[in-house]
Amino acid sequence: MSHHPGIFKPLPAEHFRHPDEGGATNAETRLSRLPGYLTPNRWFFVRSHFDIPELDANDWRLTLTGDALSHEHVLSLADLERLPRVSVIRAIECAGNARASFARDFGTPAEGAQWGQGAVGVAEWSGVRLRDVLALAGVEEGAFHVLPEGLDSGRFARPLPIDKALADDTIIALAMNGEPLPIDHGFPARLVVxxxxxxxxxxxxxxxxxxxxxxxxYWNTQDYTLAGPDYPAVGEADGIPITTMPVMSLVDLEDGARLLAGNTILRGRALSGEGQIVAVDCRLDDGTWQSATLHTPNIAGAWVCWSLDCQLDADRHVLQVRARDDRGHEQPEHVVWNDHGCLYNAITRIAFHAEDRSD
Structure with missing residues (x-):
């Protein structure tokens, strides 16, 4: 098995931008270019911590081990394909999505890649339930943690509590949007949590x-934690290990974009970890908050597309957007600083220009 130090798929500038750290392995989606609900494989964001493994599906093996299994077990791809097949439509979002906003709000950047809002995507993931795979090795009473490990050059690994590992919608995905997993997205098999x-x-x-x-x-104790002066250390971690993603709104419009003045439809997306979005409100400049229209589908654990009809004068405008989910979570006015720059979800603000059609 060899490892490749960069991203395999083409990264056209009209569909991707690179944060300023790790450009060889990170690429974020330009949301303004998405044509529909699902994110096409070729435009899905990429976040890889280490060099990418080039794997042969025929040689790939998954090893099940640990003191909470009745026996060790090794599976091939063919073994997985004999299990019941399931599909889920779910978002995958980097915990550092929108990290660049910390620099704007606090005057100094948080550590890590300076993502805009495009380190997120929604796909239909098809494969097998993780619990069905673990059952082949006999999960014993008292099991506490499941530690999945990747075959990338750094063997990236981060634990799951047993209840999350056994959930209905925690799967080992073998396909993405009806196609075999692309190599940048985990071929031949990845978890979807x-x-x-x-x-x-x-x-x-x-x-x-x-x-x-x-x-x-390291990845749940020294990174991907909420750490800093306002967060207590938990156990071996430098802060609070991150699990569920918060409620967040996205705008299908880039900061500084230029639109035509007059009747306009502004669009975006909203999501909330395991929840479902029930409302998106928008405020243009100093106006009142208005309810955006939510469109179908609206899938918990994925996102909902929203739109707002408005009249734009020829001028510079600022759009604010806030979302609320079915658990009562709403985007806050401000977020508290954290050293790793994770879980930024303050009210979304986008500045843009509207121009007369004759300009």
Whole structure:
């Protein structure tokens, strides 16, 4: 097995931008270019921590091990394909999505890649339930953590509590939007952990350890945590390990965009971890908050598309957007600083220009 230091798929500038760190392995989607509800595979954002493994599907194996299994078990891709097939439509969002907004709000950037709002996508993931796979090795009473590990050059790994691992919509995906997983997105098999940060959905899955003990790694103790002066350390972690993603709104419009003045439809998307969006409100400049129209589908754990009809004068405008989910969570006016720059979800603000048609 060899490893490749960059992204395989083409990254045309009209569909992607690169944050200013890790440009060889990170690329975010320009949401303004998305044509529909699902994010096409070729335009789905990429976040890889290490070099990408080039794997042969015929040689790939998944090892199940750990003291909370009745026996060790090794599976081929053919073994997985004999299990019941399931499909879920779910979002995968990097915990650092919108990190660049910390620099805007606090005057200094948080550590890490300076993502805009495009480190997120929604796809139909098809594969097998993780619990069906673990059952082949006999999960014993007292199992506490499942540690999935990738076959990338750094063996990225981050633990799941057993209840989340056994959930109906935690799957090992073998296909993405009806096609075999692209290599940048985890070929031949990856986890999809619904509603949690993208780092939990381990790509290029190669090993699953099931333990009666806590299985901590760097990626849930020293990164992908809420750490800083306002957050307490939890156990071995430098802060609070991140799990479920918060409510967030996105605008299908880039900061500084130029639109035509007059009757206009502004569009965007909203999502909330494991929840479902029930309302999106928009405020143009100093006007009142208005309810946006929510469109179907509206899938919990994925997102909903919204639109707002408005009249634009020829001028500079600022659009604010806030979303609310079915659990009562709403985007706050401000967020508290955290050192790793994760979970930014303050009210979304986009500035743009409207111009007369004759300009």
């Amino acid at each position: 619904s509603g949690w940060l993208g780092a939990a959905s381990i790509k290029w899955l190669g090993r699953l350890e099931v333990s009666r003990q806590t299985l901590d790694t």
